[in-house]
Amino acid sequence: VPYRTLYLHVFASLPQMERGVAKVIGGDPKGNNFLYTNGKCVIIRNIDNPAIADIYTEHAHQVGVAKYAPSGFYIASGDASGKIRIWDTTQKEHMLKYEYTPISGKIKDIAWTEDSKRIAVVGDGREKFGAVFLWDSGSSVGELSGHSKLINSVDIRHKRPYRLAAASDDTCGSFFEGPPFKFKFTLRDHSQFVNCVRFSPDGNRFATAGADGQIFLYDGTTGESVGTLGGEKAHSGGIYAVSIWSPDSSQLISASGDKTVKLWDVGAGTAVTTFNLGSDVTDQQLGCLWQKDHLLSISLSGYINYLDKNNPNRPIRTIKGHSKSIQCLTVHKKDGRSFPRLCCFFFLSLTHVSHYWDAETGQNDCFSGKGHSNQVSKMVTNAANELVSCSMDDTLRYTKLDKKEYSASDVVKMDFQPKSVSVAGGISLAVCIGQVVLLKDKKKLFTLDNLGYEAEVGALHPSGTTAAVGGTDGKIRLYSIQGNTLKDEGKTLEAKGPITDMAYSNDGAYLAVIDEKKAITAYSVPDGYSVKNEFYGHHAKPVSLAWSPDNEHFATGGMDMMVYVWTLSDPDRRIKLADAHRLHHVSSLAWIDEHTLATTSHDASVKLWTITY
Incomplete structure (x- = not known):
């Protein structure tokens, strides 16, 4: 008997959030999609029409982070068991390309080199808190040492000479040269957990953000301190994320537990715009993304906010939905x-x-x-x-x-x-x-x-x-x-x-x-x-x-x-x-x-x- 079923549409879940824990949003290098995780799923959504969504469901354990390769052809996603899956983005089947277990615990962040050939992975492992390896063989291209507690965040400079920076719960950041990546020195400016580190697109700067409400800026080539944003404190609450900067590297956004997102002029070190996202506990901001003309943030409620530079007190749109069963x-x-x-x-x-x-x-x-x-x-x-x-x-x-x-x-x-x-x-x-x-x-x-x-x-x-x-x-x-x-x-x-x-x-x-x-x-x-x-x-x-x-x-x-x-x-x-x-x-x-x-x-x-x- 002839019949046909067609998978017509998916109304995707929101990211699964946890109070006091940063949420990484990944951006498509072509600027079309963004992605985040919920349970064992990776959710890919169209940034112009977020009703268009796709779900990757091949992890056996809870997924913590997913990032596009700079080529745009692959996504690397990491789960709570320390497993990394690298899978195809061009086909609906999302065929698995490679699978590795670089650390033995929860993966918190992933970074690719700009040629899409090397991957850095950090998190909470028993023997080590991070690894950096070749994407197609898993062979090590350096050692991510220098931290005594789990590493929350990692990023790699997207131009040569490559540089790598990491941020940890031990209140320190770290700076590496490579490849192969070798530890150069520790960044000791923060007084509490360091939640996020991100390089500017031009590679001239990188920023670290911490639970102490501070953002520090460093030289992207030497790792030397070059200043702060907002003076003594950038936010009145802990900062959970700084986003990929503006395309010209002159501005960045930061997301904080003080329920605001701030847009910064990096040269002046001052906030150009403060986006107020509410007054409830669930309005704490735990993640952000700068993608082409879109500024996105994620609230503790799981709601995804499209921020409006012209009206900082009201998002252009807020994506709502379910984040639990x-x-x-x-x-x-x-x-x-x-x-x-x-x-x-x-x-x-x-x-x-x-x-x-x-x-x-x-x-x-x-x-x-x-x-x-x-x-x-x-x-x-x-x-x-x-x-x-x-x-x-x-x-x-x-x-x-x-x-x-x-x-x-x-x-x-x-x-x-x-x-x-x-x-x-x-x-x-x-x-x-x-x-x-x-x-x-x-x-x-x-x-x-x-x-x-x-x-x-x-x-x-x-x-x-x-x-x-x-x-x-x-x-x-x-x-x-x-x-x-x-x-x-x-x-x-x-x-x-x-x-x-x-x-x-x-x-x-x-x-x-x-x-x-x-x-x-x-x-x-x-x-x-x-x-x-x-x-x-x-x-x-x-x-x-x-x-x-x-x-x-x-x-x-x-x-x-x-x-x-x-x-x-x-x-x-x-x-x-x-x-x-x-x-x-x-x-x-x-x-x-x-x-x-x-x-x-x-x-x-x-x-x-x-x-x-």
């Missing part, structure tokens, strides 16, 4: 267009934020106000144009989608932790630990206690007359909704194992159920819930399910990292999306339209797939 997804249609709504939580700020995305443009933002205080388990949209979400904070929330703002008055406190929520018409069904609750007008109507089984997930029939509740005992109990009550009339369906998810088709004709025994069962509602078909294919338990608007197809995602699109009338006719998110299983599924499927995962990204039958 996405738990659930739903689609909201407005004026005939679909908007995937995504929900996740951030351990970092303990704010559990809903983001909304435009499925066509990739534009997104987050809801304002104070939302859930713990992980969101499930969410759906109802006929009243509200987002209904349930959370481990023991609440249900009803959020107006036109306002995109959490309201304290639209919260229903539950007796027990809700696991699942379903809506139909004007009613909601919440399945909690040991309890099933029917709600209307944001109030509890009816509660079923003492269930005698462990309820896992619920689904309301679109007519609002039946509530199906699946349990860990492998049974689905059908309750009739009579007035304001749930009535158990003894109608039970048998699945193969404990229920993990289920949903009615949009027309209410079928109920699809997935279970831990890897079975998928479709029941025909008009035929007294008789079994229409059974579907098999997952190698591990399926955990998410969504019906297509055509009511003839539905998708399932499993712990085997597979996504299948099933045809209701023919179990053998299926479409397989293998390794949909490569590193993690799909956490949630939703259909934008009958040919477009959205998937989310614990890699913090969203993918859209075109399905053609």
